[in-house]
Amino acid sequence: MVTIYDIAEKANVSAMTVSRVINNTGKISDKTRAKVKKVMEELHYVPNHTARSLVLQQTRVLFLLITDITNPFYTTLSRGAEDAAKKSDYRLLFGNSDESLEKESDYLTTILSSRVDGVLIAPAGDPSFPHLDSLRKHNVPFVLLDREVPGIECDIVLGDSKEGARSLVDYLMSQGHRRIAMINGSSSISSARLRLQGYQEALKLNDLIYDEAYVHEASFGPQSDLAQIEQWLDSMEPMPTAIMAGNNVLAIEVIRLLRKRGLRIPEDQSIVCIDDFGPYSEMDPFMTVAAQQAYQFGYLGMQMLIERIQERNIAVPWKKIVLPAELIIRRSVLPISE
Structure with missing residues (x-):
C-alpha cells in the first residue's frame, strides 16, 4: 500500500x-x-479518509434526510443538494423518512454515530423537535428545508407556501369556480398550515365562506389513507367544481380516485396543486401548479450548511431564505360560467 x-x-x-x-x-x-x-x-x-477525518476532526461527509424520495419535488431537491456538495468536495449520504417520526429517529441515531459534518433535513413535522434538539446538543450543524419546527432556531430554506396556495385559488376563481375544496397535509407541518392559510385568505378576499367540510387533512407522503379520502369525496354536498391539493402526491391520489368514479379531469372536476412533477410534466403538460424551486431548495440549503460548518466557531446570525412559487397554467382547470 x-x-x-x-x-x-x-x-x-x-x-x-x-x-x-x-x-x-x-x-x-x-x-x-x-x-x-x-x-x-x-x-x-x-x-485514507478515516485517518484524515481523525486529524482534521472532519469527515467531509454530509447527510440529506428527506421525507418522500418518490416525490419529484424531493428528487429534484436532492440533485441540487448533491451538486452543491460535490462542488465543495463533500460526499453526500441520503435518507428517506417517509413522513415517519420513527424512521426519522432511526436516521438521526445513524447520523450521530457516523460523525457526519452536517445535516440537511426536511423534518417530518413539529414533533421532530427532540430529533433536531439532539443534533443541536451534539453540536452537529444542520439546515432545515421546506418546514419550520417551533422552538428550533437554525438556518432554513422555505417556499412561500401561503402565497403559492393563494395564487392557485385566485386562478380558480378567475375561471369561474366558487366551490373550491382543499386536500392538505398534516396540521403538524408548518408548510401545510401556511397553505391552508393561503386558501382561507383567498376565499375571504373573494367574499366566499370557508367551509370545513370542504377541507381534508391527509399525509403528504405515500402513506395517505385512501379510504378516508374517498369518504371525504363522497361527503361533500354539493360536490366542489375544483379541488386544490397541498402537494403533487395528494393531487395524484385524488385524480386516481376521481377516475375510479368515472369522472374526467377537467371536464367533470378541475384540480390544481402545489409543486410540479419534475421532468414528467414536460412529457404531458397537464396539471396547473404553483411550482416551487425544488433544485434551489437543495442547492442553497447545501451552500448554507457548508458555510455553517466552515464558520462553526464564529457567531453568525441564522439565515432564512424564502423562495417564491411560480404559477404554471396548464390543462387541468375547466373554465365555468357563473
Whole structure:
C-alpha cells in the first residue's frame, strides 16, 4: 500500500508537505503542489479518509434526510443538494423518512454515530423537535428545508407556501369556480398550515365562506389513507367544481380516485396543486401548479450548511431564505360560467 512517505521520497519533499497537499492546508507553492499531485497519480495513491477525518476532526461527509424520495419535488431537491456538495468536495449520504417520526429517529441515531459534518433535513413535522434538539446538543450543524419546527432556531430554506396556495385559488376563481375544496397535509407541518392559510385568505378576499367540510387533512407522503379520502369525496354536498391539493402526491391520489368514479379531469372536476412533477410534466403538460424551486431548495440549503460548518466557531446570525412559487397554467382547470 502506497503511503505519504513513498510519495515524499519520490517527489523529494517532506512527508509534512505531502500531508498539506492532501489536506489542502498550509502555504505550498503551486509548483510543489503540482509535483506532489503528479507523483500521487503515478503511484495511484488513495487518501485514507478515516485517518484524515481523525486529524482534521472532519469527515467531509454530509447527510440529506428527506421525507418522500418518490416525490419529484424531493428528487429534484436532492440533485441540487448533491451538486452543491460535490462542488465543495463533500460526499453526500441520503435518507428517506417517509413522513415517519420513527424512521426519522432511526436516521438521526445513524447520523450521530457516523460523525457526519452536517445535516440537511426536511423534518417530518413539529414533533421532530427532540430529533433536531439532539443534533443541536451534539453540536452537529444542520439546515432545515421546506418546514419550520417551533422552538428550533437554525438556518432554513422555505417556499412561500401561503402565497403559492393563494395564487392557485385566485386562478380558480378567475375561471369561474366558487366551490373550491382543499386536500392538505398534516396540521403538524408548518408548510401545510401556511397553505391552508393561503386558501382561507383567498376565499375571504373573494367574499366566499370557508367551509370545513370542504377541507381534508391527509399525509403528504405515500402513506395517505385512501379510504378516508374517498369518504371525504363522497361527503361533500354539493360536490366542489375544483379541488386544490397541498402537494403533487395528494393531487395524484385524488385524480386516481376521481377516475375510479368515472369522472374526467377537467371536464367533470378541475384540480390544481402545489409543486410540479419534475421532468414528467414536460412529457404531458397537464396539471396547473404553483411550482416551487425544488433544485434551489437543495442547492442553497447545501451552500448554507457548508458555510455553517466552515464558520462553526464564529457567531453568525441564522439565515432564512424564502423562495417564491411560480404559477404554471396548464390543462387541468375547466373554465365555468357563473
